Amino acid sequence: MTIKEFASIIQSKIGANNPSGKPVNIIHLKSTKDDPRKRKPDISKAKRVLGWEPKVKTEDGLDLTIKYFQNEIARLGEIDIVGPLARRLKEHKRLVVEDEEVGQEKEMLD
Numbered sequence: 001m002t003i004k005e006f007a008s009i010i011q012s013k014i015g016a017n018n019p020s021g022k023p024v025n026i027i028h029l030k031s032t033k034d035d036p037r038k039r040k041p042d043i044s045k046a047k048r049v050l051g052w053e054p055k056v057k058t059e060d061g062l063d064l065t066i067k068y069f070q071n072e073i074a075r076l077g078e079i080d081i082v083g084p085l086a087r088r089l090k091e092h093k094r095l096v097v098e099d100e101e102v103g104q105e106k107e108m109l110d
Helices: 003-017 044-050 058-076 086-109
Strands: none
Touching: 003 058
8 A cells, every 4th residue: 555545544534534624635845864765564574574564454554643632732733743754744835825825925915
């Protein structure tokens, strides 16, 4: 499963449950210099050496994760984005908001 496919599943699962009521968009950011080109996690070694297998199906895990974050957003009002891409994503969101505000001002002038 690709990251894009994974994001699309999450997008479809959230759908109308988006607390903000806004559409859920997938944002494509350019990769960083140290970002691996291809991710292919493989649990076969964990199965072979440790006898470990996942207990939760992917779909069920996504449902639990979405519910967790929806509860956190309800509790906190929003979730602060952290991690290596946080600054870039925050900048992207700032630019989108500025574009929306300019569009609203233009509509008001028209």
